[in-house]
Amino acid sequence: MYKIGVIGPRDQVLCFMAAGFTVYDAQSRREALAALNRAKGENCAILYITAALAGEMEEEIARLSADTLPAIVTLPDWDSGYGTAQLKRAVERAVGADIIFKD
Numbered sequence: 001m002y003k004i005g006v007i008g009p010r011d012q013v014l015c016f017m018a019a020g021f022t023v024y025d026a027q028s029r030r031e032a033l034a035a036l037n038r039a040k041g042e043n044c045a046i047l048y049i050t051a052a053l054a055g056e057m058e059e060e061i062a063r064l065s066a067d068t069l070p071a072i073v074t075l076p077d078w079d080s081g082y083g084t085a086q087l088k089r090a091v092e093r094a095v096g097a098d099i100i101f102k103d
Helices: 010-019 029-041 052-054 057-066 082-095
Strands: 005-006 022-025 044-050 071-073
Touching: 005 010, 005 029, 005 052, 010 022, 010 057, 022 029, 029 044, 029 052, 029 057, 044 052, 052 057, 052 071, 057 071
Parallel strands: 005 022, 005 044, 044 071
Antiparallel strands: none
């Protein structure tokens, strides 16, 4: 049976347990990479990662995105700017222009 997991600082991701997600506490890049490998081994089909940690692990996420599972989704936030930049790139790819931020 496949799982849905969330990687991030405990205070930010603990609430996902109420929805039945598997929570992986990670405060640093090293802990997040270990959690990512553990989640992949535990049959996580969908894996959410906080934007601050995802920004530190772009290469690993890009490498794993080539695989079918797990599907890796960034939980956007306004503090790190990573989620905003990722959204901007996705819109530019889909539409061909920056229609949201207009930079």
